[in-house]
Amino acid sequence: MKWIYIAIIVGATTVGEVMQAAGMRRHGEIHDFRPGAIGRAAAMLSRNAFVVGSVVAMAVSFFAYLGLLTIAELSFAVPVTAVTYVLETILAKYILKEHVNWLRWVGACLVICGVALVSL
Amino acid sequence: MSNEAARLRVKTWICGTVVVLSNVFGNLFLKKGMPAELPTPLSYITVLFQPWVALGVVLLILWLTSRMTLLSWADLSYVLPVTSIGYVLVALAGRLFLAEQIPVKRWAGIALIVAGVSLGTPPRTHKPEAGR
Numbered sequence: 001m002k003w004i005y006i007a008i009i010v011g012a013t014t015v016g017e018v019m020q021a022a023g024m025r026r027h028g029e030i031h032d033f034r035p036g037a038i039g040r041a042a043a044m045l046s047r048n049a050f051v052v053g054s055v056v057a058m059a060v061s062f063f064a065y066l067g068l069l070t071i072a073e074l075s076f077a078v079p080v081t082a083v084t085y086v087l088e089t090i091l092a093k094y095i096l097k098e099h100v101n102w103l104r105w106v107g108a109c110l111v112i113c114g115v116a117l118v119s120l
Numbered sequence: 121m122s123n124e125a126a127r128l129r130v131k132t133w134i135c136g137t138v139v140v141l142s143n144v145f146g147n148l149f150l151k152k153g154m155p156a157e158l159p160t161p162l163s164y165i166t167v168l169f170q171p172w173v174a175l176g177v178v179l180l181i182l183w184l185t186s187r188m189t190l191l192s193w194a195d196l197s198y199v200l201p202v203t204s205i206g207y208v209l210v211a212l213a214g215r216l217f218l219a220e221q222i223p224v225k226r227w228a229g230i231a232l233i234v235a236g237v238s239l240g241t242p243p244r245t246h247k248p249e250a251g252r
Contacts, residue, residue: 021199024191051188058184063164066150070158074151075214075222079207079229088200098195107236111204114232118211120225 002071006080008064014087016057021096023050075118082115132194136202138186144209146179148217201236208233 026048045051068077089108092098100108153172158164167173190199208230214220 020188021191024188028192045188062180066154066164066167067158069151069154070156073214073220074147074218075211075220075226077151078147078210079226082204082207085200085204092195092200096195104198104201107201110232110236111201112236114229114236115204115207117229117232118207118226120223120229 002068005064005068005071006083009061009068009081010083010087012057012061012064013081014084014091016054016061017084017088018091018095019050019057020054021092023048023054025096026050079115079118082112085112085115128193132190135186135190136199139183139190139199139203140206140209142179142183142186143203143206144213146176146183147210148176148213149173149179150176151214151218152176204233204236 023045065077065081072080085108089100089105093100149172153167153170153174153176155163155167155170158167168177187199187203211222211226211230215222
């Protein structure tokens with residue numbers, strides 16, 4: 001059951017985070033942090049299909065995560081979900097067309113190796 | 121460094137700090153209030169009204185919104201490595217506040233994560249397509 005929860009979390013989180021990044025990029029930089037401006041930004045984001053899709057995916061991931069927390073330690077449950085990290089970095093480069101330099105790739109690899117060890 | 125670059129750097133650090141801390145404490149409180157099992161689909165909803173779980177959910181909503189805000193100007197491939205320090209802090213929180221036993225392998229992993237994060241470079245921001 002533990003690994004089923006993890007598979008759901010990894011799949012939903014990966015899809016959700018990439019959609020969230022795409023949606024926020026489409027929206028543009030948020031400059032104004034006054035309550036009225038934030039409300040207007042939230043209203044606009046609620047009509048952004050990428051953002052709405054990311055919220056749905058994150059909700060699926062969240063409830064699977066609740067299930068995982070009932071049967072796993074926190075210091076296992078959080079790091080193990082970093083399996084999404086490799087997928088997200090690859091998708092950031094090939095779907096979002098972000099520039100990922102070699103140093104960042106090395107750093108990402110180290111982070112992943114570390115997260116894998118933490119979760120063993 | 122231009123004024124614009126300095127402004128962006130300060131804004132990125134403040135927002136990044138909120139993203140990391142809300143994630144760490146949100147997860148901690150969620151675990152603290154979680155029962156031993158969630159036997160029915162309805163219990164996944166009712167557990168959200170447990171005080172610790174509710175506080176955890178509020179912090180995770182803050183995490184989600186602050187992360188979305190950060191992503192409005194910073195690349196995902198920058199945000200991911202920098203905020204991954206949260207994995208380390210969550211493990212430490214589990215050890216300190218929940219008395220979880222963390223083996224040497226996990227601490228070695230934590231050292232690798234810190235090394236990976238330290239390789240992070242300043243954000244290469246993207247040009248907003250429709251800044252508002």
